[in-house]
Amino acid sequence: MIGFGAATAIEPAGEGRYETVLDAGYGMAEALNGGYLMAVLGRAAVAASPHAHPVSTAVTFHRVARPGPAEVIVEPRKEGRTAAASRVTLIQDARPAADALITTATLDAAAEPGWTGAEPPGLPRLEECTEFQPPTGDRGFADRVDMRFDRSTMGWLDGRPSGRPEVRAWFRLRDGYQPDAYALALAVDALPPVALNLGAQGWAPTVELTWHMRAVPAQGWLAVHGNGRVLADGWFDEETEVWDSAGRLVAQSRQLARVPRPRR
Amino acid sequence: MIGFGAATAIEPAGEGRYETVLDAGYGMAEALNGGYLMAVLGRAAVAASPHAHPVSTAVTFHRVARPGPAEVIVEPRKEGRTAAASRVTLIQDARPAADALITTATLDAAAEPGWTGAEPPGLPRLEECTEFQPPTGDRGFADRVDMRFDRSTMGWLDGRPSGRPEVRAWFRLRDGYQPDAYALALAVDALPPVALNLGAQGWAPTVELTWHMRAVPAQGWLAVHGNGRVLADGWFDEETEVWDSAGRLVAQSRQLARVPRPRR
Numbered sequence: 001m002i003g004f005g006a007a008t009a010i011e012p013a014g015e016g017r018y019e020t021v022l023d024a025g026y027g028m029a030e031a032l033n034g035g036y037l038m039a040v041l042g043r044a045a046v047a048a049s050p051h052a053h054p055v056s057t058a059v060t061f062h063r064v065a066r067p068g069p070a071e072v073i074v075e076p077r078k079e080g081r082t083a084a085a086s087r088v089t090l091i092q093d094a095r096p097a098a099d100a101l102i103t104t105a106t107l108d109a110a111a112e113p114g115w116t117g118a119e120p121p122g123l124p125r126l127e128e129c130t131e132f133q134p135p136t137g138d139r140g141f142a143d144r145v146d147m148r149f150d151r152s153t154m155g156w157l158d159g160r161p162s163g164r165p166e167v168r169a170w171f172r173l174r175d176g177y178q179p180d181a182y183a184l185a186l187a188v189d190a191l192p193p194v195a196l197n198l199g200a201q202g203w204a205p206t207v208e209l210t211w212h213m214r215a216v217p218a219q220g221w222l223a224v225h226g227n228g229r230v231l232a233d234g235w236f237d238e239e240t241e242v243w244d245s246a247g248r249l250v251a252q253s254r255q256l257a258r259v260p261r262p263r264r
Numbered sequence: 265m266i267g268f269g270a271a272t273a274i275e276p277a278g279e280g281r282y283e284t285v286l287d288a289g290y291g292m293a294e295a296l297n298g299g300y301l302m303a304v305l306g307r308a309a310v311a312a313s314p315h316a317h318p319v320s321t322a323v324t325f326h327r328v329a330r331p332g333p334a335e336v337i338v339e340p341r342k343e344g345r346t347a348a349a350s351r352v353t354l355i356q357d358a359r360p361a362a363d364a365l366i367t368t369a370t371l372d373a374a375a376e377p378g379w380t381g382a383e384p385p386g387l388p389r390l391e392e393c394t395e396f397q398p399p400t401g402d403r404g405f406a407d408r409v410d411m412r413f414d415r416s417t418m419g420w421l422d423g424r425p426s427g428r429p430e431v432r433a434w435f436r437l438r439d440g441y442q443p444d445a446y447a448l449a450l451a452v453d454a455l456p457p458v459a460l461n462l463g464a465q466g467w468a469p470t471v472e473l474t475w476h477m478r479a480v481p482a483q484g485w486l487a488v489h490g491n492g493r494v495l496a497d498g499w500f501d502e503e504t505e506v507w508d509s510a511g512r513l514v515a516q517s518r519q520l521a522r523v524p525r526p527r528r
Contacts, residue, residue: 058322062342078326111497208320210474233375
């Protein structure tokens, strides 16, 4: 089992191309996790940029990506003093699996927020939270990522969805990899779909996900708060906020996904 | 003065290219409004797609776009039964002014939401709201768009910012153009920057904006609610929710912008 750093590593192959080997450990069933893919895309964007952090990442997922070799293509589109923008594509089997727009900039790790909105209701303490053991025996992701869930948001597991599209969890990587931009990319797409708490069942494919890195995260556990606003016409939205151990809002995301299909 | 429909019209020019003439009326000072540009990009994406609505639009703005001729290039990336994805670029003066990822799908105008979160606190009635007259005499946008602001969110105008990054307003087009996908694109970027209520001043360039169309809007006024979560290290986020006259959440957006520069 290789660590998160190695699993998201990229190798320059010239002219904005980067080679990578996607790791089966970050999958659930056949599909690799979208946050894992965003971490790989983010590394390529930063490698091709003069800046240190992917402050804005918008991704459209076209196809399920599978473990094994893949390529990332970075096309620089604008380079400014403060930020640089690029189009970034994940290619597998000679087809685009995901397209992204990534803006890089360099955040100051010592910057204090000028203003922050209210912290969300606190998560229960770690020891009061529950580990979710995937029922299928499909342990890949759970072997890499240590998540401790607020039980009050996990009623769907026992057939008692809460009726509120909320899921909350503590998050860390099991290999000791500390929070950074790429761990945040993983964290914003690591929760089970909030729509499960509205009675939806099964796999909820993400169509689009945009996330913003708002601060350089401190070491330690991350708190991930997932919410949604509307489920309608086969679509639902899911927002996450990620707070670090120093109590700062370090990442925000919203995704648009398809309502999970009824189980057969 | 031409209407919003004509001002956002595109002309197919072959091979995924569309020509347009950007209208000075949707500018503030030298820069054309980002929402106006998204309306033009959305029309091109839909024209090139088998689907009717731009359900997801993520845009990175590279340069200020100016009134006059421009071109939109649409590259289809994935076409599925439910949705189609494309990369869409606005070109002006032979350079990309904005890059977008747009997913189209066809929303059912009769669909009832399966679940919707709480409606935000109501806006005051129209006649209790205030019209914001741009102080510079730069009337373009205000001549096209009729916005009536909740006075409690406009303290920054008189040098008394509320300290809360909120702006709320009623919204309609003066020419009678009724809400649709393109009017929603305009609405999600029509508010003054919410950071003005945190004491920021001046122009706040949007770096990235993602918006989702969640329902086909009813006729009449739209209510636009703007909020923010963090201002830090020169960056702030701004979220809008747009509610239609039937009380449905029809659009959601988040943008990442630079803190307005101090006035000289």
